[in-house]
Amino acid sequence: MIHKKLSVIIVNFNVEYFVLQTLSCAYAAKFEAEKIYGQHSIEIFVVDNNSSDDSVKKISAFFPEVNLIANTDNKGFAKANNQALRQATGEYKLLLNPDTLIPENTFTETIAYMDAHPTAGALGVRMTDIGGVFAPESKRAVPTPMGAFLKISGLGKLFKTKHAAYQLNHIPEHEIADIEVVSGAFMLVRSSALDKAGLLDEDFFMYGEDIDLSFRILKAGFRNIYFPKITIIHYKGESSKQNTKRYVDAFYGAMLIFAKKHYSKLAFLIFAPAIILLKFFKKRFAKQKSHTKPSSYAQTCIVGQNSESINSIRQKLNIQTQIADIQNIEKIPTAQLAKMKCVCIAGEVSYNQIIHLAPKVSGLKIFYPKTNCLI
Numbered sequence: 001m002i003h004k005k006l007s008v009i010i011v012n013f014n015v016e017y018f019v020l021q022t023l024s025c026a027y028a029a030k031f032e033a034e035k036i037y038g039q040h041s042i043e044i045f046v047v048d049n050n051s052s053d054d055s056v057k058k059i060s061a062f063f064p065e066v067n068l069i070a071n072t073d074n075k076g077f078a079k080a081n082n083q084a085l086r087q088a089t090g091e092y093k094l095l096l097n098p099d100t101l102i103p104e105n106t107f108t109e110t111i112a113y114m115d116a117h118p119t120a121g122a123l124g125v126r127m128t129d130i131g132g133v134f135a136p137e138s139k140r141a142v143p144t145p146m147g148a149f150l151k152i153s154g155l156g157k158l159f160k161t162k163h164a165a166y167q168l169n170h171i172p173e174h175e176i177a178d179i180e181v182v183s184g185a186f187m188l189v190r191s192s193a194l195d196k197a198g199l200l201d202e203d204f205f206m207y208g209e210d211i212d213l214s215f216r217i218l219k220a221g222f223r224n225i226y227f228p229k230i231t232i233i234h235y236k237g238e239s240s241k242q243n244t245k246r247y248v249d250a251f252y253g254a255m256l257i258f259a260k261k262h263y264s265k266l267a268f269l270i271f272a273p274a275i276i277l278l279k280f281f282k283k284r285f286a287k288q289k290s291h292t293k294p295s296s297y298a299q300t301c302i303v304g305q306n307s308e309s310i311n312s313i314r315q316k317l318n319i320q321t322q323i324a325d326i327q328n329i330e331k332i333p334t335a336q337l338a339k340m341k342c343v344c345i346a347g348e349v350s351y352n353q354i355i356h357l358a359p360k361v362s363g364l365k366i367f368y369p370k371t372n373c374l375i
Contacts, residue, residue: 002089003089003090003091004040004041004042004043004088004089004090004091005033005037005038005041005042005090005091005092005111006033006037006041006042006043006090006091006092006093006094006107006111007042007043007044007045007084007085007088007089007090007092007093007094008026008030008042008043008044008045008094008096009045009047009081009084009085009088009093009094009095009096010022010023010026010044010045010046010047010096010097010098011046011047011048011049011077011080011081011084011097011098012046012047012048012049012051012055012059012098013048013049013050013051013074013098014051014052014053014055015051015053015055015098015099016051016053016054016055016058018098018099018235019046019055019059019098019099020058020059020062021101022096022097022098022099022100022101022102023044023046023059023062023063023066025101025102025103025104025351026044026096026102027044027063028104028350028351029102029103029104029105029106029107029108029351030042030044030107031104032104032105032107032108033107033108033111036108037111042090042107043067043088043089043090044063044065044066044067045066045067045068045069045084045087045088046059046063046066046067046068046069046098047069047071047080047081047083047084048068048069048070048071049071049073049074049075049076049080050070050071050072050073050074056068056070067084067087069083069084071083076202077184077200077209078200078201078202078203078209079200079202081095081199081200081209082199082200082202085194085199085200086199090191091190091191092111092114092188092189092190092191093188093189093191093194094107094186094187094188094189095184095186095187095189095210096185096186097184097185097186097234099234099235099236100127100185100186100232100233100234100235101232101233101234101351101354101355102186102230102232102351103230103231103232103350103351103352103355104350104351104352105230105352106125106230106232109227109229109230110123110125110188110227110230111188113176113225113227113229114188114190117223117225119222119223120190120222120223120224120225121189121190121193121197121217121218121220121222121223121224122182122187122188122189122190122193122213122214122217122222122224122225123182123187123188123224123225123227124138124139124179124182124183124186124187124188124224124225124226124227125138125186125226125227125228125229125230125231125232126138126173126174126226126227126228126229126230126231126232127183127185127186127231127232127233127234128231128232128233128234128355128358128359129233129234129235129236130233130235130358130362130366131358131359131362132358132359132360132362133359134173135234135236136169137183137185138183138226138228139168139171139177139179139226140168140179140180140181140183140211141168141179141180141181142180142181142211142214142215143211168180168226171226173228174228175228176225176226176227176228176229177225177226178223178224178225178226179224179225179226180214180215180218180224181210181211181214181215181224182210182214182224182225182226183210184209184210184213185234185236186232186234187210187213187214189213189217190222193217193220193222194217196220196221196222197213197216197217197219197220197222198216200212200213201213231355232355233355233358300340300341300342300343300344300367301324301332301337301340301342301343301344301361301364302314302324302343302344302345302346303324303343303344303345303346303349303357304345304346304348304349305346305348305349306346306348309346309348310346312346313344313346337361337364340361340364341364342364342366342367343357343361343364343366343367344366344367345366345367354366
């Protein structure tokens with residue numbers, strides 16, 4: 001059997017536009033990494049959990065080389081990942097959400113760090129939303145009864161200590177650090193650590209499996225690393241529509257599974273009521289959010305690096321508005337940006353540039369015609 005340097009695993013459910021974008025940037029990162037590790041040293045899996053949209057059809061059309069596993073039912077996040085993990089041969093395994101955007105140097109930088117630090121079992125990166133706002137789940141602690149109390153009471157925001165769970169507020173956002181929990185949205189795991197810790201626990205259907213695996217990696221004698229030298233965009237919850245009552249039920253139900261599995265009976269009796277109370281308040285204020293593909297390009301700003309590609313996009317989408325160079329996006333008058341509804345990315349702009357662009361046009365939709373995808 002030929003072993004790879006890296007196996008990338010993406011589990012998809014009804015997010016065809018997002019998963020195409022994630023695959024596009026994953027292949028860009030693969031291209032850069034294989035300059036170092038050799039051709040075909042990285043493999044990419046997509047496990048589709050019986051999507052009702054055109055995900056499988058479009059993945060097959062746009063990325064025929066993907067190792068595609070098309071399930072006939074929704075097996076959940078943990079079980080679907082395990083399907084690919086059992087087939088993957090990489091020295092490292094990367095669990096990557098289908099609603100993420102990663103820069104081209106992602107694989108080279110993260111693999112290099114893991115190679116240089118053999119005690120590192122898992123690694124996560126700095127995540128932001130599309131507006132560039134830092135995602136605190138990038139660095140987390142294992143949930144505890146004290147952490148649950150601080151979160152419910154709101155006191156966790158006031159204290160930068162290790163107990164101000166479940167986000168590690170005492171760790172600087174831009175410093176590499178040891179953490180307890182690596183997010184499943186981007187979880188790079190050393191295969192030898194996975195061999196000792198075991199695969200994802202399939203009792204967790206969608207949430208909590210990353211907390212459980214992170215905890216088991218620590219117990220196996222490895223370290224979990226927060227690596228902010230790489231920043232990715234994570235849209236959060238596109239497969240589950242985060243902030244809905246269904247999401248709240250799934251997430252806090254997973255916390256109870258974790259507590260029952262790992263805590264003493266006394267600690268569980270303290271932890272469970274806190275989680276149930278927090279779940280109650282979250283459900284009261286739950287609301288739906290969604291991303292939709294632009295229906296009109298009447299108020300769109302095109303961003304690109306040369307006039308040929310910009311004009312090609314403008315003609316294709318019949319855009320008659322402001323055109324900007326990626327380097328000069330800041331020079332577009334604020335008043336003019338306020339009138340825009342969408343930013344359209346010309347094909348030659350790198351993903352690294354898009355990630356740095358996002359905060360500058362916060363609040364606008366970003367459309368990437370290369371994969372016909374809203375990002």
